[in-house]
Amino acid sequence: xxEATTQPGRVLAxxxxxxxxxxxxxxxxxxxxxxxxxxxxxIFVLVTFIAPIADMLFRSIENQVVKDTIPRTVEAxxxxxPHSTELPxxxxxxxxxxxxxxxxxxxxxxxxxxxxxxxxxxxxxxxRKTGRGVEKMKAPYQEAFLKVDKDWGDxxxxxxxxxxxxxxxxxxxxxxxDLKKGIDGPEARPENEQIYILLFKRTMFMSLVITFSCIMLxxxxxxxxxxxxxxxxxxxxxxxxxxxxxxxxxxxxxxKVMLQQEGVINETLVWLGLVADNDRLILINNQFGxxxxxxxxxxPFMILPMYSVMKTIPPSYLRAAKSLGATNWTAFWRxxxxxxxxxxxxxxxxxxxxxxxxxxxxxxxxxxxxxxISNRIAYHISKSLNWGLGAALGAILLGAVLLLYYVYDKIVxxxxxxxxx
Amino acid sequence: MAESQNSGAFVEFERVQKSYDGETLxxxxxxxxxxxxxxxxxLGPSGSGKTTCLMMLxxxxxxxxxxxxxxxxxxxxxPPHKRGIGMVFQNxxxxxxxxxAENLSFxxxxxxxxxxxxxxxxxxALDMVQMxxxxxxxxxxxxxxxxxxxxxxxxxxxxxxxxxxxxxxxALDKQLREHMQFExxxxxxxxxxxxxYVTHDQTEALTMSDRVAxxxxxxxxxxxxxxxxxxxxxxxxxxxxxxxxxxxxxxxKEIKGGTALVQLDGxxxxxxxPVNVTEAGQRTRVSIRPERVEYNKDRMRPGAHTLKAxxxxxxxxxxxxxxxxxxxxxxxxxxxxRNAPDQVRLQPGTQIxxxxxxxxxxxxxxx
Numbered sequence: 009x010x011e012a013t014t015q016p017g018r019v020l021a022x023x024x025x026x027x028x029x030x031x032x033x034x035x036x037x038x039x040x041x042x043x044x045x046x047x048x049x050x051i052f053v054l055v056t057f058i059a060p061i062a063d064m065l066f067r068s069i070e071n072q073v074v075k076d077t078i079p080r081t082v083e084a085x086x087x088x089x090p091h092s093t094e095l096p097x098x099x100x101x102x103x104x105x106x107x108x109x110x111x112x113x114x115x116x117x118x119x120x121x122x123x124x125x126x127x128x129x130x131x132x133x134x135x136r137k138t139g140r141g142v143e144k145m146k147a148p149y150q151e152a153f154l155k156v157d158k159d160w161g162d163x164x165x166x167x168x169x170x171x172x173x174x175x176x177x178x179x180x181x182x183x184x185x186d187l188k189k190g191i192d193g194p195e196a197r198p199e200n201e202q203i204y205i206l207l208f209k210r211t212m213f214m215s216l217v218i219t220f221s222c223i224m225l226x227x228x229x230x231x232x233x234x235x236x237x238x239x240x241x242x243x244x245x246x247x248x249x250x251x252x253x254x255x256x257x258x259x260x261x262x263x264k265v266m267l268q269q270e271g272v273i274n275e276t277l278v279w280l281g282l283v284a285d286n287d288r289l290i291l292i293n294n295q296f297g298x299x300x301x302x303x304x305x306x307x308p309f310m311i312l313p314m315y316s317v318m319k320t321i322p323p324s325y326l327r328a329a330k331s332l333g334a335t336n337w338t339a340f341w342r343x344x345x346x347x348x349x350x351x352x353x354x355x356x357x358x359x360x361x362x363x364x365x366x367x368x369x370x371x372x373x374x375x376x377x378x379x380x381i382s383n384r385i386a387y388h389i390s391k392s393l394n395w396g397l398g399a400a401l402g403a404i405l406l407g408a409v410l411l412l413y414y415v416y417d418k419i420v421x422x423x424x425x426x427x428x429x
Numbered sequence: 430m431a432e433s434q435n436s437g438a439f440v441e442f443e444r445v446q447k448s449y450d451g452e453t454l455x456x457x458x459x460x461x462x463x464x465x466x467x468x469x470x471x472l473g474p475s476g477s478g479k480t481t482c483l484m485m486l487x488x489x490x491x492x493x494x495x496x497x498x499x500x501x502x503x504x505x506x507x508p509p510h511k512r513g514i515g516m517v518f519q520n521x522x523x524x525x526x527x528x529x530a531e532n533l534s535f536x537x538x539x540x541x542x543x544x545x546x547x548x549x550x551x552x553x554a555l556d557m558v559q560m561x562x563x564x565x566x567x568x569x570x571x572x573x574x575x576x577x578x579x580x581x582x583x584x585x586x587x588x589x590x591x592x593x594x595x596x597x598x599x600a601l602d603k604q605l606r607e608h609m610q611f612e613x614x615x616x617x618x619x620x621x622x623x624x625x626y627v628t629h630d631q632t633e634a635l636t637m638s639d640r641v642a643x644x645x646x647x648x649x650x651x652x653x654x655x656x657x658x659x660x661x662x663x664x665x666x667x668x669x670x671x672x673x674x675x676x677x678x679x680x681x682k683e684i685k686g687g688t689a690l691v692q693l694d695g696x697x698x699x700x701x702x703p704v705n706v707t708e709a710g711q712r713t714r715v716s717i718r719p720e721r722v723e724y725n726k727d728r729m730r731p732g733a734h735t736l737k738a739x740x741x742x743x744x745x746x747x748x749x750x751x752x753x754x755x756x757x758x759x760x761x762x763x764x765x766x767r768n769a770p771d772q773v774r775l776q777p778g779t780q781i782x783x784x785x786x787x788x789x790x791x792x793x794x795x796x
Contacts, residue, residue, distance in 0.1 A: 330508075
């Protein structure tokens, strides 16, 4: 028995079962209990967070509607060469007639119309119009369709139908990066239709500026908080946290009051004579307004992680550096600052990720050139109802954040990020 | 004028006072001067002002009043980084983001020393504390004792003539602490540096120092070499704080020929050496070291006053016996005897008579 328990690789418990198995059995109850404790939250997160995100991500490639609404047409169109300069053969039109009769019956042809309308403007009204008389159409169908609307003779329309007939498409993603799905793969969009790359770049740039402003403004505050008496620090901490307890909308609207042309800042500057009355500064509805308001709103997210890291740096380090002959600046830069970097890192990640997906503030104070990609996503979700494109934009944003997180992990190390302790 | 007055003093505190809140003085009228090469320990309970004194010397606190001089020059207005004083901190304060060698190199870099010279000095300092092989490690990879050695090496590497140590051994276990005490003492003696050492551990103070300043309530209670401090405490606080001590309270009956006769509150008359008492009728607290108490009649001086005692407890401690007695109403009267073959082991309940040489029994101030 004692010999068996000391055998390497297969250690036995007192009753002869392998030690590993009896340990697993002993731990199983603990694991089950732990799982039960987190279960409510886990289910909640799954249902309200993970599932919708997965659904949205799926929508960015899903394209079932064409195939489901006009299955016979899609099949018939398969034999048509999209490069040809001739319209599809009569069989395709006949299939389309049969499909549309069915679709009109089930009232699904308008859905197809709005789907095609994202890629070919006018498709929605074309299908509505065609749907009204499609039942009475007689062969030859090509002529009948052309009689309803001459757009049915447009090769571009048929090519669009051809390109978007598969059940899954990367078309949304191509649209999201200012490209277009053509018959020979991605094509560049005309200059005047390009918008998303610009928006992505602007979102990145402004988020970086906001993050940097937060570091510059937050670092001294965090330092003061970490190095004064506890009583005063608590009082100041309340001031830092105060914005958290005020509605985001209220805070943003307050900036509107401050920054507008008839606002507090402009009035003060005019009163002081620094700015002419007819030449007031434009501080809002542009990038400047967005940066100012968002820096203010996100500042606590920078200060708190920096503070909690600085709190753990004993003052004796600075004293030691000075006793070794370092000036105040050298002591700070060589000894204190490197140790506070994890706090800056944590704060920056937090602020940058929050900023990159911000919506309300840019919407209210951003005007046209201060809006973010998220405003465009919101537009597609609630106004243009092009959910697929919105989902693709969202997926790219999500991918960008994850990528940045990964890069950060490689450079600084996530282990170095401290939010407390 | 100051220089002519205090020639030979390397570090000097003159009438130094310190207050943090403007209401109470943490350091009250401190006067202290130490010559070059001395190992001075500031010993005292927490809150006695010893660390504040050290911080004022290092430059991290400013004296509210008075003058601190280093080598004859007033350093009140010199910032810490220009004082050139080495310091070892309580928790070592080794910079965690630098290696051991970088930590040691730091004071040399800020002094704009060349690379080759830096490396040579770092190596020498590491060898001095027997840590030569650890230059590439991070402080977090070292044990407490090793960190302690590095902290010491860092305070010495830029060849400071004065090194301050703020309870540097407080975080170590007993054995390592005792070993490091000798190590620090040896290095300090070899280099001939002046050390001001702060501790609340009296054994540490006694074993390491040339002189010990006992602090209490913002004042130096006594400044003396270790043996004098232990054997001739000048007041009740020092007697209580240094080593083990028996106290008996009473009133001075008469002082005659260098001996005071004291009437104890718990009954009995004893002969003492008057230290803080000058005339009959004064209240006094009498202090006797446990190892100076005698109960063997043959060894007692004839004619000396003796006291009746009852044995309460006998503890065998290996090298010594520790016996607790009830003397003149005091149940915590302890005597220590060497474990010798002919030594009597006193049984609880035994009635004995105890006595001592009058010069070992000091009549101090009544608190």
